[in-house]
Every structure is written in C-alpha cells, then in structure tokens.
Amino acid sequence: MDVVEQELTHPWEGVLAAPAHGSDVGLLVLAGSSGRIERERTRILAQQGIAALSIRWFGGPGQPPGICEISLETFTAAVDFLAARGARRIGILGVSKGAEAAVLTAVYDPRVDVVIALSPTSRVWCNVGPGHDGEQRPYRSSWSWRGQPLPFVPMDDSWTPIDPGSGPVAIRGWYELSEQSFAHLLPMAEIPVEKARADLLLIAGGDDAMWPSLPFAEQLAERRRSAGASVHLIARHDAGHRPRLPGESPAPASPHFLYGGTPEADLLLGEAAWPHILDRLVSMAPPGF
Template sequence: MVETTRPFHLAGTGPVGVLVLSGSSGRVERDRCDLLAAAGATAASYRWFGETVDLVPLESFDEPLARLHERCERLVVLGTSRGAEAALLLGARHPEIDLVVGVSPSDVVWAALSTDRPQRSSFTSGGEPLPFVPYDDDWTPATDPPEHVGMYRSALDRFADRVPAARIPVERIAGDVVLTAGGDDRLWPSTELAVRVEARRAAAGLPTTVLTHPAAGHRVVLPGEPRPPSSHLVHGGTPAADAELGAALWARLLAEVTAGGPRA
C-alpha cells in the first residue's frame, strides 16, 4: 500500500479509510488501527518520519493517502500531537480528505525536534521549509521531570512575530475537523491551540468540533485501547479523564465509520 521500508500496519476492509499518525514517538498505531477495523473501517498506520520530526516532506504522505483512498469511499486522517499537526496540514493540502481528527493539536508549525542549531522547520512543501515557530532555548523548566507546556507558551510569546506565517491554514480544510484537548495537558497547551483553530475556522464560516476534558492530559485512550507506553515526557491527565475524553472521541469516530458515502 505504501512504498516504504518503515514499519507499516493495515487492518480492515471497510468503506471509511483512516490514516492514523502517531506523535513524536513514531509508533505504528497497531492497536488503534485494529480497534477502528473492528468497528468497520479500513485503518493504516506507519512511521511517517525518519529519525525524528525534521523537514518531513508533505509530499511523502501523498502515496499512502492515495492508496487508502483507492480502497475507500471516505478518507479520514487521525493524528496525535505532532501527528495532529501533520493531519491539519494534510487536510489543508488534500480536499479529498473528508475528516481531520486532531488529538492534542497545534495551530502552528513548530521547529524540528532536533538539537541542531540554527533551528529548522518540521515540514517542507515543494522542497521548501514551511514557516515555523522556534523553541525558546532560554526557557528553564520549573519541575523535574520538566513539563514542557511552559516552554511552548514561552515560545509563542517570544516569537509572536513568527506566529502568523507559521499558522496552519485550517481555513482551507474542506472536510470536517474534530479536535480533542485536555485541560491538564502538560506537554503543550493543546486546549488553547485547539480553540485557536476553531476560532479561525469559525471566522471563515467553517464548523469545528472541539472535545475537551478539564482533567485529561496530552494523550487520550479510546475504549478498548491499551494505555500508551510510558514516556520520559510529562503528559498530564489521569487515566480516568484520558479515557473519558477518548470515549467522547470514539463516539464521533463511530459516527464517521457508519456514515454512508463520500462528502457531498
């Protein structure tokens, strides 16, 4: 389905195709794909970047999206964190995408996940780096282990002049947009970023569904899905709240899987 040597997983044969993109872990989301397949979808996931999220060509998603769309009547992209950043960019680039789902999304393109300096973009288009918001290298964490949400807020303030150019053009997304964000997200301020996506689309006359939970963190857990592996990053939230937010998202995904026919 996709010409890549990277790990890849495909499950199901249903009429709704879901491309599932992990966050910066690069994990192939096998459990999530299998859950969607059991509900009646065709779901695919692969490691969508190399060593890290660094100058990833948006064109690299074209082939897996096209192959998935060949099999299915409807096309969904479901991304988490940096994968949600990618999903929103793809929604703006591909009008054939019927639904973009962003778990803990961002409304801007961030710098590459690299210690190299000078900083560079996470994504490219047509061989050119996309405008991005740099990280604040002068930020000092107040906790150990660090809660990076403060660094992202600091970067947005410090580099406010770069934010407008780095905004993901969510107004160009022709399909529906569903976002989930936890009020206790301690990795980045996903609730604030999701609200910005919603406001900009509303100004363009476009609807956006934002699902939130005040006690949820950066990662949601869908019903029947195991909790994600432990990480050195602080994600916030509680197991119960993460599961409640995941249940709300799952209800929306089930409605999509059972929807008939492509978007009008």
C-alpha cells in the first residue's frame, strides 16, 4: 500500500503517515519517556490502511522539557486533528508513559473509540524530568486536565538499585517500593479506566524491568470487568517493557535502563497482539472504509 508522510511543526512536532487513498481510521501513536516521534511505527500502521499520527508531546518548542504536568489537552488536540482529516474511528496507541497518557485521554475524551496500551500503568505517577520551571523536585503530577494537576503517586527516593554500578539499572523496584511507601495515595491516583467509552486492549510483559506493567494491566482489566466494560489483555511472562510490532526494528539497548525480556519474547508479544490491534482498528472501521 502506498503511504504518504507529512511532517508537522504546529501545534506540535510530528509526522502523519497515511495511505495515499486516505483513511477513515485515525490513530494517535505515543512514545514513552524517550520523547521520540514514532516514525517507523506510524509507517507500519499506515501500510495497514490507518492514518497514524505521532507527535512530540514533551521536550519540544513551548513544551515542558520533562513529563511534568503535561496537559491532556495536548492529546485531545490530536484527536481534533485526526477528526478534521476525516477519521470516523479514532484510537490511541501508547507505550509506557504514552500508555498512561492514552488511557487518561480516553477517560476524559469520549471521542476515543479504542486504546491500545503497551506496558501500561493503572495509576497516575509523578513527573519524570523537569517542568516548565526547570525543576524536578518537589514531585508533581505527570498530567493536568483543564489546568488542574491530576492526583499522583510520588517516588520514594530512599530506593537504591540492587546492584548499583555504572551500567544500566532496572527501576521496577523503585515503583514497587513507592507503591508501598505511599499506599495512602494510591486510591486517589487510580486511573478510572471504567469511565472510558473506548474499547481497551492491554499488552504487557511479565519480565518488565521498568515498572510492573503486567500487574498494572491486570488491575486495569479488573476495573473494566467490574464495570462491565470491554477489555482484552495480551501478555507474555517472558517479555519486557518494549513489545515490538511485526516489521519494527529491534529496540536499541540503553546505557541507563534495563527493560527486561528478550528481543525474541518482545517480538512474540507484539506478534500476538498485532491481529487484535488490526481487528480493533481496521476490521471495525466504519462503513465506507
């Protein structure tokens, strides 16, 4: 399928990859704390008949340098963008902090039809990096809505890596300790995913070394099921934080963090999820697609 790519500079940096003949399906694609624009992922999705938009949602012009009180209106504006270009079915695909943003956006914006959350969290966490003021402490929420920060869980800075050294570290234990230390804050920080009208597809690896995304995904699924809302969870216990979709390049190693899993397991998880992703986006497109 012929794909056309359009570079964007306003209202955010980004790229729109779409079939040359157009599409009734629009998908916002969000990276995690890398902050990158997901060019390869949007291209692969566009080859399946989807208009895929990836934006830089922090660290760009006029944006906070870190994930600190990011306005969820950043993402509802992207929904506006896709709808204005003819999308009649709209989804958001995000990984890690991008999955956190995706689920929250669907809670507040009923126009979102489907959320595909890779390595998600079930609660709102504190900032990762500095805000507009350049400060990282005291901890603040990662997100805001209509000018108000969302309740969040801070990090317990007493945590130290199990094997402190000069190499990359696994920080899952930091999140697990913080849940214990701030247990009284967890109820307010839980994402009310049952309020989202969107269909929810969760994809998580049990060997995630960044945060416990599989337990988080199971918590999200339970909230949805308890409310009678649709949800589907796809998991592999040997996969890590970065599932790879068919056709994507292997995820690069990081000098800072361990992500868990193996390239083979991460690819197998992505392959298992792929038909479910396409089913929710392409196969369920409105008449006329």
